[in-house]
Amino acid sequence: MKDLAVIVKPLLEWYEHAARVLPWRNIEPDPYKTLVSEIMLQQTRVETVKPYFNRFMQELPDIRALANAPEEKLLKLWEGLGYYSRVRNLQKTACAVMERFHGELPQDHKQLLSLPGIGDYTAGAIASIAFGQPVPAVDGNVIRVCARLLNDHRAADDPLLKKEIRNALEKIYPSGKCSDFTQSLMELGALICLPGNPRCAECPLLHCCLGYQKNTASILPVKKKKLTKKIEERTLLLFVSPDLCSGLQKRPPKGILAGMWEFPALEKHLTVNELKQYLNDSGIRFSEIKSLGKYKHVFSHLEWHMLGYLIFCTEKNAALTWVDAEGLETSCSLPSAFKKYRKDLQKYLTSGAES
Ligand code: SF4
Numbered sequence: 398m399k400d401l402a403v404i405v406k407p408l409l410e411w412y413e414h415a416a417r418v419l420p421w422r423n424i425e426p427d428p429y430k431t432l433v434s435e436i437m438l439q440q441t442r443v444e445t446v447k448p449y450f451n452r453f454m455q456e457l458p459d460i461r462a463l464a465n466a467p468e469e470k471l472l473k474l475w476e477g478l479g480y481y482s483r484v485r486n487l488q489k490t491a492c493a494v495m496e497r498f499h500g501e502l503p504q505d506h507k508q509l510l511s512l513p514g515i516g517d518y519t520a521g522a523i524a525s526i527a528f529g530q531p532v533p534a535v536d537g538n539v540i541r542v543c544a545r546l547l548n549d550h551r552a553a554d555d556p557l558l559k560k561e562i563r564n565a566l567e568k569i570y571p572s573g574k575c576s577d578f579t580q581s582l583m584e585l586g587a588l589i590c591l592p593g594n595p596r597c598a599e600c601p602l603l604h605c606c607l608g609y610q611k612n613t614a615s616i617l618p619v620k621k622k623k624l625t626k627k628i629e630e631r632t633l634l635l636f637v638s639p640d641l642c643s644g645l646q647k648r649p650p651k652g653i654l655a656g657m658w659e660f661p662a663l664e665k666h667l668t669v670n671e672l673k674q675y676l677n678d679s680g681i682r683f684s685e686i687k688s689l690g691k692y693k694h695v696f697s698h699l700e701w702h703m704l705g706y707l708i709f710c711t712e713k714n715a716a717l718t719w720v721d722a723e724g725l726e727t728s729c730s731l732p733s734a735f736k737k738y739r740k741d742l743q744k745y746l747t748s749g750a751e752s
Contacts, residue, residue, distance in 0.1 A: 399547050402569045403605045409574055411601035412581030415588065420450050426576055428502040428527035429460055435522045436487050441478055449478055460500050464491035472657065472730035479733060481657060486514025504528040525579040531570030534579050535563045538586030544618035545590060545608030553618035626700050632667045633660045633705040633738055641746050643725055644717035658729045660738060666704045685709040689741045694734035705738045707745060722746035
C-alpha cells in the first residue's frame with residue numbers, strides 16, 4: 398500500500414483550526430470520557446450523542462460509578478440510543494477495570510483489547526486519543542478517507558483493506574501528536590470527506606488524493622453487499638388495567654433487546670376477531686379493544702412490522718409487571734422500537750378509555 402506520510406502535516410494543521418468543540422474533547426484527554434464517547438458514537442450521530450453523553454457523565458462520572466450502577470439506571474441513561482448491548486458491555490468493561498487494573502484504564506493496546514466489549518477500533522481510539530500512543534483507530538470513516546486517498550477499489554468490508562490501512566497508518570503516526578492525528582482523521586471523515594458528497598474543494602488533502610485526481614472519490618469505498626433484512630410481523634398487546642396501569646414484561650436475557658422491558662407481543666398481525674379469540678382462549682378478561690395501527694421499526698439486520706392494540710382489561714394479569722403513566726416514563730426503559738405505542742398509550746393512562 399502507498400505511503401501515507403504526506404497527509405500528516407496538512408491534516409494536523411487543518412485539525413488545529415477545524416476541530417469541533419465536543420463535550421468529550423478536553424485539552425487533557427480523559428480515558429473514561431474517550432471510552433464512553435467512543436462506545437456511544439458507534440452507529441450514532443454526534444449531535445444525538447451529545448446530550449446522552451452529558452447526562453451519563455453527570456450520573457456516572459467515573460469508572461467506579463459505572464461499575465456499580467444498577468442495570469435499570471444504565472438502561473434508562475441509554476434509552477433511545479439503541480444497541481443496548483453496548484451499555485451492558487461498557488459496564489462489563491468498567492467492572493473488569495476495577496478488578497484487574499485498580500480502576501484505571503490500561504494504556505497498553507493489548508491490555509485494552511483484553512477487556513470485554515473493547516474491539517480493535519475502540520482500543521486504538523483510547524490508546525491514541527487518551528494516552529497519546531501511535532495506534533490507529535480504523536472504523537468505516539477512516540476506511541472511506543483512506544480508500545479515496547489511495548484510489549483503492551476494494552469493498553469497504555474487505556478485511557485485508559482494513560488491515561493494510563491500519564498498517565500504513567501505524568507507520569506514520571507523528572510522535573507527540575498521536576491523539577490529534579487520530580482525531581484529525583475522524584474529523585476529516587465527519588466534516589469533509591463525507592460518504593455521499595465529499596467536499597474536496599475544502600479538503601486539506603486535495604493535493605495528494607488519488608480519488609480526487611481520478612474522479613472516483615464519490616464511488617469509493619466500494620459498497621458492501623447489502624444484506625436483506627428479515628421481516629417479523631408482531632401484534633403488540635398494550636394492556637390497560639382499570640386503575641390505568643400498563644402491563645409490561647421483560648424480554649429474554651439473550652438476543653435482540655435482551656433484558657429490556659416490552660409490551661407483550663404475538664407473532665403475525667392479528668385481526669380484532671383473532672385477538673378476541675386469543676384473549677378468550679387465554680382467560681384474559683377485557684371490556685374493550687382499540688387498534689393503534691401499524692408501525693415499523695428497523696434494526697440493522699431485522700425489521701419489526703408491528704400492529705398495536707389497546708386492550709382494556711377488567712383485572713390485572715399477575716404474569717405482567719404493571720406500571721402507571723409516571724412509571725412508564727421514569728422507571729422502565731422501553732426501547733425506542735416501542736416509542737409510537739408508548740406515546741399513544743400515555744394518553745390513555747393519563748385520561749382513561751374515553752380519550
Ligand atoms: S480530496 Fe476529497 S476524496 Fe480526497 S480525502 Fe479530501 S474530501 Fe476525501
